Amino acid sequence: xVAQKVTSAEVARLAGVSQxxxxxxxxxxxxxxxxxxxxVRKAAEQLGYRPNVLARAMVSGKxxxxxxxxxxxxxxxxxxxxxxxxxxxxxRGYHVLVFMASQSAGNIDKVVEEILDFQVDxxxxxxxxxSSDLSDRCRAAGIxxxxxxxxxxxxxxxxxxxxxxxGGRKAAEFLLAGGHRKIGYIAGWExxxxxxxRETGFTEALRAAxxxxxxxENGNFVIEQAKDATxxxxxxxxxxxxxVANDHMAMAVMDTLRFELGLNxxxxxxxxxxxxxxVAAWPTYDLTTVRQPANRMVAETxxxxxxxxxxxxxxxxxxxxxxxxxxxxxxRIPEGWKT
Amino acid sequence: xVAQKVTSAEVARLAGVSQxxxxxxxxxxxxxxxxxxxxVRKAAEQLGYRPNVLARAMVSGKxxxxxxxxxxxxxxxxxxxxxxxxxxxxxRGYHVLVFMASQSAGNIDKVVEEILDFQVDxxxxxxxxxSSDLSDRCRAAGIxxxxxxxxxxxxxxxxxxxxxxxGGRKAAEFLLAGGHRKIGYIAGWExxxxxxxRETGFTEALRAAxxxxxxxENGNFVIEQAKDATxxxxxxxxxxxxxVANDHMAMAVMDTLRFELGLNxxxxxxxxxxxxxxVAAWPTYDLTTVRQPANRMVAETxxxxxxxxxxxxxxxxxxxxxxxxxxxxxxRIPEGWKT
DNA sequence: CTGAAAGCGCTAACAG
DNA sequence: CTGTTAGCGCTTTCAG
Numbered sequence: 269x270v271a272q273k274v275t276s277a278e279v280a281r282l283a284g285v286s287q288x289x290x291x292x293x294x295x296x297x298x299x300x301x302x303x304x305x306x307x308v309r310k311a312a313e314q315l316g317y318r319p320n321v322l323a324r325a326m327v328s329g330k331x332x333x334x335x336x337x338x339x340x341x342x343x344x345x346x347x348x349x350x351x352x353x354x355x356x357x358x359x360r361g362y363h364v365l366v367f368m369a370s371q372s373a374g375n376i377d378k379v380v381e382e383i384l385d386f387q388v389d390x391x392x393x394x395x396x397x398x399s400s401d402l403s404d405r406c407r408a409a410g411i412x413x414x415x416x417x418x419x420x421x422x423x424x425x426x427x428x429x430x431x432x433x434x435g436g437r438k439a440a441e442f443l444l445a446g447g448h449r450k451i452g453y454i455a456g457w458e459x460x461x462x463x464x465x466r467e468t469g470f471t472e473a474l475r476a477a478x479x480x481x482x483x484x485e486n487g488n489f490v491i492e493q494a495k496d497a498t499x500x501x502x503x504x505x506x507x508x509x510x511x512v513a514n515d516h517m518a519m520a521v522m523d524t525l526r527f528e529l530g531l532n533x534x535x536x537x538x539x540x541x542x543x544x545x546x547v548a549a550w551p552t553y554d555l556t557t558v559r560q561p562a563n564r565m566v567a568e569t570x571x572x573x574x575x576x577x578x579x580x581x582x583x584x585x586x587x588x589x590x591x592x593x594x595x596x597x598x599x600r601i602p603e604g605w606k607t
Numbered sequence: 608x609v610a611q612k613v614t615s616a617e618v619a620r621l622a623g624v625s626q627x628x629x630x631x632x633x634x635x636x637x638x639x640x641x642x643x644x645x646x647v648r649k650a651a652e653q654l655g656y657r658p659n660v661l662a663r664a665m666v667s668g669k670x671x672x673x674x675x676x677x678x679x680x681x682x683x684x685x686x687x688x689x690x691x692x693x694x695x696x697x698x699r700g701y702h703v704l705v706f707m708a709s710q711s712a713g714n715i716d717k718v719v720e721e722i723l724d725f726q727v728d729x730x731x732x733x734x735x736x737x738s739s740d741l742s743d744r745c746r747a748a749g750i751x752x753x754x755x756x757x758x759x760x761x762x763x764x765x766x767x768x769x770x771x772x773x774g775g776r777k778a779a780e781f782l783l784a785g786g787h788r789k790i791g792y793i794a795g796w797e798x799x800x801x802x803x804x805r806e807t808g809f810t811e812a813l814r815a816a817x818x819x820x821x822x823x824e825n826g827n828f829v830i831e832q833a834k835d836a837t838x839x840x841x842x843x844x845x846x847x848x849x850x851v852a853n854d855h856m857a858m859a860v861m862d863t864l865r866f867e868l869g870l871n872x873x874x875x876x877x878x879x880x881x882x883x884x885x886v887a888a889w890p891t892y893d894l895t896t897v898r899q900p901a902n903r904m905v906a907e908t909x910x911x912x913x914x915x916x917x918x919x920x921x922x923x924x925x926x927x928x929x930x931x932x933x934x935x936x937x938x939r940i941p942e943g944w945k946t
Numbered sequence: 947c948t949g950a951a952a953g954c955g956c957t958a959a960c961a962g
Numbered sequence: 963c964t965g966t967t968a969g970c971g972c973t974t975t976c977a978g
Contacts, residue, residue, distance in 0.1 A: 273748065275955060286965045291957060298957090301963060316744075321724045322661050322670065323955035326970045331661065333704070342885065347686035354707045363725070364705045365672070368693045385660045386702070405655070409612065519889070527890040546681065550858070551866040552891045614971060625949045630973055637973090640947060662971035665954045 274317040283311035294319045325387060334573070335383035335391045337367045337376065343489065343516040344545040345560065349394060349416065352566040360574060362389065369396050377402045384409060390573045392416055397459065412576035416569050417560070419461045424584050426576070428569045431588040432462050435558040436469025436511070438593040439540045442556070443509045444477050445602035446538060452483035452507035454497050454521060456514055460489070463513050466542060470511055482507045489513070491520040498524040502531075509538035509599065515545045519553055522598065538599035549596070556599040559591040613656040622650035633658045664726060673912070674722035674730045675703045676715065682828065682855040683884040684899065688733065688755065691905040699913060701728065708735050716741045723748060729912045731755055736798065751915035755908050756899070758800045763923050765915070767908045770927040771801050774897040775808025775850075777932040778879045781895070782848045783816050784941035787877060791822035791846035793836050793860060795853055799828070802852050805881060809850055821846045828852070830859040837863040841870075848877035848938065854884045858892055861937065877938035883930070893936040900930050 276290040283290065285304055292298035293308040300308075311317075325331035334357055341347055354364045367383055369376045376398050383391055384406070391406065391413040400422055406413050407424065415427035443451055453470060456463035471481055485501045487494030494517035501507065502525070512518035518541030525531045525539070533539050541548060544559035568587045576582050595601060615629040622629065624643055631637035632647040639647075650656075664670035673696055680686055693703045706722055708715045715737050722730055723745070730745065730752040739761055745752050746763065754766035782790055792809060795802035810820055824840045826833030833856035840846065841864070851857035857880030864870045864878070872878050880887060883898035907926045915921050934940060 273955095277955080287955090288957075288966080289964065291955095292964085295957070299963070304963080318720065318724050320665075320726060320955055322664050322726050323970090324957070325661050326659075326665060326955080326972095327957045329970080336705075341686040341690040344683070344686075347680040347683075347689075350686075350705075351680040351707060354705055355709060358707060363721070366675075366689075366693055366703045366705050368690060368697060370694060381657065382702070385657050387659060387661050523890050547886070551862050612971095616971080626971090627949065627951095627973080628947090630971095631948085634973070638947070643947080659971050662954090663973070665956095665971080666973045668954080 274312075274315045276317070276319070279308060279311045279315055279317045282315060283307040291319075329387075330389055331387045332362055333365050333386055333388045334362050335367060335380075335386065335388040336364045337369050337379055337383070337391065337393045337396050339369050339394070339396050340489075343514065343543075344547060345417075345514070345516070345543045345562070346394065348545065349562050349566060352562055353392065353394075353416075353569065356566055356570045360570065362574075380406070384411065389577050390414075392569060392573060393418070395460070395462075410580060412573055412580070414569055414573050414576075416565065417462060419465075419586065426572050426584045426586065428565050428572065428587045428589070429462065429465075430558075430560040430565065431590045432465035433469035433472075434588075434590055435542060435560075435593075436466040436471075437473040438469075438558055439466075439511045439542070440470045440473035440477075442593055442595075442602070442605075443511065443538060443540060443599065444474070444479065445605060446509070446600040447602070448507075448509035448538060448600070449479055450482040450505075450507045450509070451479065452485070452501050452510045453481055454494060454501070454510060454512045454517060455484065455486045456489040456517070458486065463489075466513055487513070487517045487521075489517060491517065494518075494520040495524045495528075497521075499528070502529055507537070509540070511540045513542060515541040515543040515548045515555060515557055518542075518555055518557065518598075519547065522553060522555070533598050534600050540593075540599050544591070544594050548594075554597040556596045557594055559594050561589050561591050564589050613651075613654045615656070615658070618647060618650045618654055618656045621654060622646040668726075669728055670726045671701055672704050672725055672727045673701050674706060674719075674725065674727040676706045676708050676718055676722070676730065676732045676735050678708050678733070678735050679828075682853065682882075683886060684756075684853070684855070684882045684901070685733065687884065688901050688905060691901055692731065692733075692755075692908065695905055695909045699909065701913075719745070723750065728916050729753075731908060731912060732757070734799070734801075749919060751912055751919070753908055753912050753915075755904065756801060758925065765911050765923045765925065767904050767911065767926045767928070768801065768804075769897075769899040769904065770929045771804030772808035772811075773927075773929055774881060774899075774932075775805040775810075776812040777808075777897055778805075778850045778881070779809045779812035779816075781932055781934075781941070781944075782850065782877060782879060782938065783813070783818065784944060785848070785877060785939040786941070787846075787848035787939070788818055789821040789844075789846045789848070790818065791824070791840050791849045792820055793833060793840070793849060793851045793856060794823065794825045795828040795856070797825065802828075805852055826852070826856045826860075828856060830856065833857075833859040834863045834867075836860075838867070841868055846876070848879070850879045850881075852881060854880040854882040854887045854894060854896055857881075857894055857896070857937075858886065861892060861894070872937050873939045879932075879938050883933050887933075888935070895935045895938040896933055898930040898933050900928050903928050 485497035541557035824836035880896035887894040
């Protein structure tokens with residue numbers, strides 16, 4: 269009843285038409301008479317025929333595969349994004365080939381080369397930076413690429429992020445309005461544009477109010493390092509408020525504050541994070557944080573990538589999506605703060 | 608410096624050899640003289656040549672692609688598993704094509720059909736069940752498949768899980784040893800074998816000690832539903848201890864207990880979960896839970912799948928990996944409990 | 947060991 | 963609209 273591997277030729281024979289007729293019936297933009305379509309469909313059904321995507325890819329040059337490079341799945345923002353990206357792409361007829369760019373930045377280039385071997389139609393690089401040499405190669409190969417949640421100096425590279433500078437600014441304004449003056453910052457990995465932009469916006473807004481950063485430590489976006497950073501920062505002359513470069517670390521910071529240092533959040537220390545991952549809303553953390561609008565970021569990313577695929581001579585696009593400060597209970601709420 | 612899309616023929620011309628010689632140099636099991644290899648490698652390097660995986664797949668019948676069907680990425684166990692699976696597969700020269708089987712069970716079959724279109728070498732289905740019709744198709748098509756974290760009645764289907772029955776039993780024994788007698792169970796989605804097995808082991812051990820389940824509610828593996836289940840369960844005659852079918856729900860249960868019902872964990876209620884996801888170890892939850900050894904589960908899954916790919920007439924294998932009860936602070940610890 | 951030749955399964959002109 | 967004819971880029975006999 270079900271054959272091993274049915275080819276269009278076999279369907280053609282059964283349907284009494286040519287092999288190309290079968291192809292046409294299964295090719296979106298092709299035309300065939302109602303009668304042919306009928307015959308072919310019946311034969312195909314009977315044989316359990318489905319076109320071989322790879323063969324189609326070879327000749328058409330479109331594989332329907334999007335390469336997705338991803339680094340850390342432990343920061344919950346990424347599984348969320350990955351799920352949405354994959355769904356959005358699936359809806360538009362594409363599929364996602366995942367490449368983990370685990371550790372070293374060095375191997376990212378290798379990973380991208382492997383991706384290219386699959387003749388992918390496009391590449392989404394989530395939170396990774398690649399050498400300019402490599403981006404040149406992709407461009408030369410005509411493979412569109414868009415950066416997700418990261419920008420790169422390379423002006424020719426499309427990228428989608430939240431408005432990290434504005435986000436950092438919002439965090440600062442909120443903390444300042446709350447009356448805090450001794451304010452600390454726990455940074456993420458310095459190589460990340462998100463880290464840099466958030467810090468820039470944050471310190472700029474502070475400075476605009478005549479306030480200097482009271483303390484700064486680096487948590488590298490890693491939980492254990494964020495804990496260490498917290499310990500160092502609170503060892504002496506602790507701040508009254510901390511802005512943490514992402515939620516992933518912010519929760520570790522809160523844990524350390526509460527369980528190791530015996531401090532109350534927000535009575536003793538206000539904490540503000542960035543991302544608004546699902547756990548941030550859980551009552552235990554109830555984290556005030558700047559939201560990264562994942563849905564819109566994903567939608568933009570997919571839009572940019574697919575329009576580049578369909579129209580290769582589109583210039584690079586950079587989109588920064590503004591996200592609101594989500595006010596919860598981890599930081600003192602200023603009197604009469606406009607919601 | 609970098610060409611558009613270099614073919615083996617171009618490399619051959621530059622190297623002054625035949626196209627098939629180039630192929631041999633890049634084909635693992637082929638042989639060529641040192642001199643040829645040298646010439647070809649140099650020419651290839653110069654041109655930036657890399658073999659086209661798709662073309663190779665067409666003729667060799669091996670795509671190097673493994674289809675991975677996955678349903679919920681919000682339960683943290685899955686991103687962890689996905690990352691490990693993808694890494695393990697990458698190490699062995701395979702790549703993962705991800706298919707989100709979002710909602711309805713009905714669309715899983717459709718998803719698997721799409722996977723088949725890509726001529727994948729194998730399929731890993733994480734936490735999803737597919738119709739027996741479909742599994743027959745895969746078998747007929749000669750595509751090996753293994754279930755991850757789920758078993759199916761179909762005896763011909765390979766599957767890797769933790770020992771869920773034993774795990775449920777461990778949870779029960781621990782709670783009983785803690786002196787609890789009024790014990791509740793918050794179930795996961797009834798269609799899942801993991802849910803059934805965990806409950807079976809749990810209630811069996813209870814019964815063996817002459818204890819009947821005091822209360823049972825269904826949380827369907829969904830956070831909001833787990834909260835509702837908790838509310839119902841504690842509305843009147845509340846239990847002293849609860850076993851929750853997975854950590855994802857267990858944390859929602861703890862939140863509800865603490866923040867809505869004002870109960871103390873573990874003084875008022877002991878809570879035990881299942882999975883041992885990363886957050887379970889965070890001090891806020893400090894959840895006692897049965898560990899699913901993700902690393903070993905992944906290793907087994909990959910082993911089974913790849914050996915089937917390499918030797919297609921291997922029978923189905925089912926592996927259940929025993930995981931320890933990880934004792935933390937969310938449940939009363941019995942006096943002198945053997946660690 | 948090496949080149950020539952025959953496809954893998956499919957799409958895309960090309961005549962009819 | 964339809965069948966015929968070329969390939970897509972590569973692996974794999976098959977002679978030499």
